[in-house]
Amino acid sequence: MVRLTVIQGYAFDLTLQEAQILSRALNAVKDKKSPVDEVYMSPVASDGDFSAKVLPDGLILEGATPPVSLSWPEVGQMAQALAAASQEPS
Numbered sequence: 001m002v003r004l005t006v007i008q009g010y011a012f013d014l015t016l017q018e019a020q021i022l023s024r025a026l027n028a029v030k031d032k033k034s035p036v037d038e039v040y041m042s043p044v045a046s047d048g049d050f051s052a053k054v055l056p057d058g059l060i061l062e063g064a065t066p067p068v069s070l071s072w073p074e075v076g077q078m079a080q081a082l083a084a085a086s087q088e089p090s
Contacts, residue, residue: 001014001016001045002019004019004050004078006061006068007064010061011046012048013046014043014045015045016086016088018041018043019082020083020086021041022039022079022082023083023086026039026075026078027076027079030072030075030079037053051063057072058071058072059075
């Protein structure tokens with residue numbers, strides 16, 4: 001399991017596979033390789049859904065109150081952290 005904490009009180013528990021998928025999705029929108037306007041995942045182990053609107057300057061997570069804005073560099077850091085945390089043990 002991987003815990004993604006966006007801000008204090010706003011976190012998601014992800015399986016290793018979900019963390020890998022979300023990492024790749026975040027990188028794809030950050031690098032403009034995916035023309036989607038939203039990144040959505042309903043993690044198996046979390047009560048809430050990860051839903052982020054894609055904006056020109058980053059993402060906005062509307063599931064938090066107030067909504068959380070992430071710049072593209074912050075999205076990249078999140079994607080890297082998810083990728084690192086989801087590595088299968090050797």
